[in-house]
Amino acid sequence: MVGVTVIGAGVVGLSTAVNIQRLLPSCHVTIVAEHIIEGTTSFGAGAIFRPTSEYIPGVNIERAKKWTQDGWDHFSSLAMSEEAGTAGIAITPSFMLSQTEISDPLYKDVVFTFHDLREEEVRKLGFNKYFKFGYLVTTVVITTKLYLAWLLRRFLQNGGKIERRRVNSIDEFVGRCDVVVNCSAIGSRQLFGDKKIYPNRGQLLRVKAPWIKYCVYTDGDAYIIPNQDLVAVGGCREDNNFNTSISKEDSKAIMERCCKICPSLKSAEIDNEWVGLRPIRSPLRLEKEDIQSDRGKMIVVHNYGHCSDGIGLSWGTSMEAANLVVSCINSQSKL
Ligand SMILES: Cc1cc2nc3c(=O)[nH]c(=O)nc-3n(C[C@H](O)[C@H](O)[C@H](O)COP(=O)(O)OP(=O)(O)OC[C@H]3O[C@@H](n4cnc5c(N)ncnc54)[C@H](O)[C@@H]3O)c2cc1C
Numbered sequence: 001m002v003g004v005t006v007i008g009a010g011v012v013g014l015s016t017a018v019n020i021q022r023l024l025p026s027c028h029v030t031i032v033a034e035h036i037i038e039g040t041t042s043f044g045a046g047a048i049f050r051p052t053s054e055y056i057p058g059v060n061i062e063r064a065k066k067w068t069q070d071g072w073d074h075f076s077s078l079a080m081s082e083e084a085g086t087a088g089i090a091i092t093p094s095f096m097l098s099q100t101e102i103s104d105p106l107y108k109d110v111v112f113t114f115h116d117l118r119e120e121e122v123r124k125l126g127f128n129k130y131f132k133f134g135y136l137v138t139t140v141v142i143t144t145k146l147y148l149a150w151l152l153r154r155f156l157q158n159g160g161k162i163e164r165r166r167v168n169s170i171d172e173f174v175g176r177c178d179v180v181v182n183c184s185a186i187g188s189r190q191l192f193g194d195k196k197i198y199p200n201r202g203q204l205l206r207v208k209a210p211w212i213k214y215c216v217y218t219d220g221d222a223y224i225i226p227n228q229d230l231v232a233v234g235g236c237r238e239d240n241n242f243n244t245s246i247s248k249e250d251s252k253a254i255m256e257r258c259c260k261i262c263p264s265l266k267s268a269e270i271d272n273e274w275v276g277l278r279p280i281r282s283p284l285r286l287e288k289e290d291i292q293s294d295r296g297k298m299i300v301v302h303n304y305g306h307c308s309d310g311i312g313l314s315w316g317t318s319m320e321a322a323n324l325v326v327s328c329i330n331s332q333s334k335l
Helices: 010-023 061-079 119-124 145-158 187-193 246-260 263-267 306-333
Strands: 003-009 028-036 089-098 113-116 133-142 161-164 179-182 198-210 215-218 223-226 231-234 270-282 285-293 294-304
Touching: 003 010, 003 187, 010 028, 010 145, 010 179, 010 294, 028 145, 061 089, 089 161, 113 306, 133 231, 145 161, 179 270, 179 306, 187 198, 187 270, 187 294, 198 246, 198 306, 215 246, 223 246, 231 246, 246 263, 270 306, 285 306, 294 306
Parallel strands: 003 028, 003 179, 028 161, 089 215, 179 294
Antiparallel strands: 089 133, 113 133, 198 231, 198 270, 215 223, 223 231, 285 294
């Protein structure tokens, strides 16, 4: 019997595990992770679907376009299905605001709609004080705590197994499975000694503002993303900052920036504050590696380093990673 172990239970680990089960229904897939859903970066992210090449540096554009299209096909069909509510996917009008013209973001040709806003429209919405250019985009917003739970349910229903624990050395999997899939994000620094991956600290608040039914996403460290229950208000971007404590100064500055764009936020009650570390790597690592350790040989498929777009890119990259796992197993003549 073929056995695959996936390290990591954030959006990338769970999506990769589910895609492996889709391609290899009889395979034993086990997820090993220190944090399962809660405690992962994925759990707290905004999260809007808007992959841009700026946020996935070093990746071939055609490959990035395929990940974006595959991701969109998945999220948009979920949004149009009867599962949309339980999976936490909502079609949401979104104002993308910028000081400079946005040149062909990856999502432009795949999302439901993408329109330039006229100068007069930017002014009527009150955005002209801070931004010169505006785009009205119909995309999807993912309430990640619901979406991750939906993925986990699917994984368990397909017969997947979960082990909650920290992996200290990759050697422990030698001889225990056919392929190890590494979706440990920032954990790859320690597990694989990869110094190319580093954190980018982000903080956001979740507020009670049920009247806000649209996203605002700006190039000025301010975004407003309505989730199913609360509204995510962010943010900040700090490279190489590992600090996951809440900064009250950051929260204050975030609220000030966002209230300028959306004054009704001033009366919103704060429910919680959250910090996450974006896994930054140029390029995102999605490849096979043959590892020879003291204990023996091992095949590892890496899928990590999704930067600021990990929720949006997760399904597309996971499909590619699952295909890679199939070809590794085929080459061992296991199927
Ligand atoms: C503030 C903020 C806002 C964001 N907004 C968006 C957005 O709007 N849209 C978007 O697409 N993306 C957004 N992102 C980015 C997105 O959240 C990440 O790219 C994505 O969550 C990365 O997912 P992951 O599964 O690779 O990592 P994670 O969710 O961090 O999961 C890593 C997993 O690996 C496990 N692990 C690590 N090391 C070990 C070990 N040694 N042993 C066992 N397990 C281990 C962890 O326990 C965890 O289960 C945002 C991020 C932040 C911080």
